[in-house]
Amino acid sequence: MAADLKGKVQTVLGCIDPSQLGRTLTHEHLWCDTTPLGMPTCPSFLPNLKSLPFNMQNLGFIRQFPYSYTPNLTLHGEEQHVIEELKFFKQHGGSSMVECTTLGISNNVGMLKTMAEKTGVNIIAGAGYYVDSSLPPEVHGATQEQLVSTMVQDITQGAAGTSIRCGVIGEIGTSWPITATEKKVLQATAAAQTQLGCPVIIHPGRNKEAPAEVIRILAEAGGDISRTVMSHLDRTIYDKGELSEFAKLGSYLEWDLFGIEVSYYEQVTNLDMPSDAQRIQMIKHVLDNGYEDRVVIAHDVHTKHRLMHYGGHGYSHILLNVVPMMLARGISQDQVDKMLIHNPRNWLTFK
Ligand SMILES: CCC(=O)NCCS(=O)(=O)O
Numbered sequence: 001m002a003a004d005l006k007g008k009v010q011t012v013l014g015c016i017d018p019s020q021l022g023r024t025l026t027h028e029h030l031w032c033d034t035t036p037l038g039m040p041t042c043p044s045f046l047p048n049l050k051s052l053p054f055n056m057q058n059l060g061f062i063r064q065f066p067y068s069y070t071p072n073l074t075l076h077g078e079e080q081h082v083i084e085e086l087k088f089f090k091q092h093g094g095s096s097m098v099e100c101t102t103l104g105i106s107n108n109v110g111m112l113k114t115m116a117e118k119t120g121v122n123i124i125a126g127a128g129y130y131v132d133s134s135l136p137p138e139v140h141g142a143t144q145e146q147l148v149s150t151m152v153q154d155i156t157q158g159a160a161g162t163s164i165r166c167g168v169i170g171e172i173g174t175s176w177p178i179t180a181t182e183k184k185v186l187q188a189t190a191a192a193q194t195q196l197g198c199p200v201i202i203h204p205g206r207n208k209e210a211p212a213e214v215i216r217i218l219a220e221a222g223g224d225i226s227r228t229v230m231s232h233l234d235r236t237i238y239d240k241g242e243l244s245e246f247a248k249l250g251s252y253l254e255w256d257l258f259g260i261e262v263s264y265y266e267q268v269t270n271l272d273m274p275s276d277a278q279r280i281q282m283i284k285h286v287l288d289n290g291y292e293d294r295v296v297i298a299h300d301v302h303t304k305h306r307l308m309h310y311g312g313h314g315y316s317h318i319l320l321n322v323v324p325m326m327l328a329r330g331i332s333q334d335q336v337d338k339m340l341i342h343n344p345r346n347w348l349t350f351k
Contacts (some may be wrong), residue, residue, distance in 0.1 A: 006197065006351040010121045010155070010167035011096075012113045016182075021122060022095025023342035027171065027201065027231055027256040027298035028265060028315060030082050030099050030115055030123070033074040033106040034302060036134045039267050042068035044287050053234045054310060062305050067266050070301045079111065081187045081309040086119035088308070089315045096122035096344070097315070098298075100171040100201060100231075104134030105302075110255055111162040125350060126201065127154035127166035131173030147188035148195075167348065168199045171231060174214055176205025183217060190223030197351035201229040201254075208237050215249045225250045229296060229347060232256060233282070234274055237264060252347055255279045258296035259313035267324050268339050276322055280329055287335055295320075295339050296342050296347065 010017040025131055041067050042049070049069040052058045075082065101107040107341050109125050116123040128151055129139055141148070154166045169189050176183045193200050200223065204210040209228045218224055227254040237243045247253060265273040274282070283295055297318060301307065308314035323336055
């Protein structure tokens with residue numbers, strides 16, 4: 001355990017008392033590039049999206065096929081717009097964000113520090129590794145001990161040769177089936193978490209068995225499941241019974257694709273992406289079953305078209321639009337505060 005971190009939350013500007021966090025989105029990206037992941041095969045009727053400008057005329061195509069439009073896949077160069085949106089988030093009662101960009105999709109702690117300084121939003125940066133297909137050869141070739149050492153250094157000394165420290169491990173990327181490199185990274189994550197008492201966040205593969213399999217690997221390697229967030233449950237577990245079974249494993253449960261209101265899911269075309277209303281129904285189900293201390297929420301903004309500048313919902317959609325929907329559907333203010341304030345605070349505090 002890192003003595004100086006115990007009882008604190010570590011932001012890119014240094015440690016803060018957990019009570020300073022306020023309303024916290026637990027899974028966002030402010031600076032990332034998912035181009036290395038490749039693109040899905042898009043329908044033949046589409047115009048050549050690569051050559052189209054990002055304008056109103058093409059916004060319908062881009063919203064329906066966001067991953068087929070290369071310029072949409074990067075937030076690089078958008079820092080001024082992101083900074084404006086962070087200020088807007090703060091004006092509307094937001095306070096903190098976990099920035100989950102890890103190695104493989106262009107993490108940049110220096111940029112996060114600048115954004116935090118210019119906006120006053122607490123930004124907690126993620127250490128670690130994204131999915132196998134995004135990773136450079138040296139990660140595939142590294143030993144588990146080397147990966148542990150790098151993640152521990154990112155949290156205790158500073159990331160990428162800077163003195164800017166990460167405050168969480170993840171999002172740790174996994175595919176389905178989980179690859180050998182991803183299993184090694186998960187085992188290293190559990191070992192680093194044991195040393196540091198730090199929070200962990202996981203990106204599961206797109207299969208309903210994936211979250212439980214990740215938890216099994218982490219638990220076997222000594223990880224603290226009660227301090228681990230399982231992301232993207234929106235597009236991973238669709239059945240309430242299966243969700244109840246997964247909740248019993250003890251991780252935080254995260255719905256983090258709020259704002260995506262297109263049911264066609266380009267990444268897995270035989271799965272329907274739920275609407276915000278359906279996300280709220282699933283959350284209400286777990287709240288009604290006693291898991292109100294386990295739910296966290298976010299938007300996972302990672303493409304241009306979801307920024308307000310490009311006609312998207314932005315980082316304030318949950319505060320402005322989703323919370324009123326939740327309250328109108330029988331979720332209490334106390335439960336909303338748990339999802340946005342108390343649960344993120346408990347998760348992010350080093351033990
Ligand atoms: C880098 C952000 C990301 O990949 N988010 C997950 C999207 S999805 O797998 O839920 O479609």
